[in-house]
Amino acid sequence: xxxxxxxxxxxxxxCPRCIKAVKEGFEQIGYQVFGINLGWxxxxxxxxxxxxxxxxxxxxxxxxxxxxQKLIELVKVNIIKLVQSADLNLQQNxxxxxxxxxxxxxxxxxxxxxxxxxxxxxxxxxxxxIEKVKELLxxxxxSLKEIAYQRGFSSVAHLSAQFKKITGFTTxxxxxxxxxxxxxxxxxxS
Numbered sequence: 001x002x003x004x005x006x007x008x009x010x011x012x013x014x015c016p017r018c019i020k021a022v023k024e025g026f027e028q029i030g031y032q033v034f035g036i037n038l039g040w041x042x043x044x045x046x047x048x049x050x051x052x053x054x055x056x057x058x059x060x061x062x063x064x065x066x067x068x069q070k071l072i073e074l075v076k077v078n079i080i081k082l083v084q085s086a087d088l089n090l091q092q093n094x095x096x097x098x099x100x101x102x103x104x105x106x107x108x109x110x111x112x113x114x115x116x117x118x119x120x121x122x123x124x125x126x127x128x129x130i131e132k133v134k135e136l137l138x139x140x141x142x143s144l145k146e147i148a149y150q151r152g153f154s155s156v157a158h159l160s161a162q163f164k165k166i167t168g169f170t171t172x173x174x175x176x177x178x179x180x181x182x183x184x185x186x187x188x189x190s
Contacts, residue, residue: 005034006045009064010056011073013038014080018061025055039077072116074102075109076124083128088152094125130166133159137175144171 013022015038022041023033029051035042053063064070078101082088090097098121099106113121129151136147144156153159163171 004045005042006047007035007040007042008047008052009040009070009073011039011062011064011069012060013040013077021059022056022061025059025061026052029055038081039073068112068116071102071104071109072113075113075121078102079121079125079128083125083132083151086150088129088150090152094122126162127166129153130163133163133171134167134174137171138178140175 010022013019019036019038023036026033026041026043031043033041033043056063064073075098078098095106098109102109110121117124133147133151136142148156148159153162160171167174
């Protein structure tokens with residue numbers, strides 16, 4: 001008899017700790033995890049959707065059912081992975097990169113995302129980049145010029161202007177006030 005597996009899409013999995021928490025949650029309710037990554041988990045079927053949903057909600061996650069919900073989560077996961085990568089210098093526009101990555105028309109992605117999340121994909125991308133810049137500023141290991149280059153900003157002035165526009169702080173002032181002004185990745189909305 002062939003073993004049947006099911007891949008479930010999960011909202012709010014944004015970091016390695018999320019992966020660990022989801023894996024442990026599935027194991028606690030009696031499922032063996034056969035594959036897991038940001039935004040999805042693979043387990044044996046049949047599944048108890050109510051038990052899984054309850055466990056996920058208790059841990060700050062959500063089971064995604066619809067195709068559109070899954071696509072929106074894939075947009076978020078791919079942007080988060082891109083922003084968290086070591087070097088963010090895209091060789092093409094975000095829209096071209098994302099459409100190719102998800103094999104979906106960008107206009108369709110953009111419309112779905114904006115309607116569901118209340119902000120554009122571009123705004124989400126900028127917010128994620130600025131949050132990564134905050135992290136790097138708190139670590140205080142790189143110069144502002146190195147951070148600007150690594151995060152794909154055209155110059156220190158461009159980074160500084162975007163940072164001030166999003167946070168209301170200069171990069172220097174932010175370094176002084178530090179860690180308590182950072183957000184978790186799943187709370188970056190506006």
